[in-house]
Amino acid sequence: MTIARVVRAxxxxxxxxxxxxxxxxxxxLRYRHGEGSVERHxxxxxxxxxxxxxxxxxxxxDGTDGDSIALTDFLAMAGLRLAPDAEVHTTPPIDPKA
Known part of the structure; x- marks a missing residue:
């Protein structure tokens, strides 16, 4: 699968x-305690x-028990790739309720 847009949550x-x-x-897309998952909704x-x-x-x-992974590493592990013109947001949106 090819990703066109991704936003850090x-x-x-x-x-x-x-x-x-x-x-x-x-x-x-989620990575926690060394476990990555991709859910389609x-x-x-x-x-x-x-x-x-x-x-x-x-x-x-991945056996690391980590909670942080770079997006590029996550995508590689998941078998996903970014489209050449993909829109990538590495900073989560600001929650107006916060």
Missing amino acids: CRSGPSQWDAWTTTGQYLY PDQSTGTWDGEESILWARWD
Whole structure:
């Protein structure tokens, strides 16, 4: 799968990103305690994540028990790649409620 847009979801561990493929599919990327996962969901709203369209697309354990990983390393482990013109946001959006 090719990623067209990726946004870092939080400032600290675990490493998490919201991502969209070149076909518009939403993916939730997470790395915690050395375990990486890619979940496919209908959209970014967590209220939609329990339906039939949600699946665990990939999962792995690198044996490090780490909570931080570079996006490029995560994508390589997950078998994903960035589109040449991908929009990448490495700083999470500011929460207006904070």
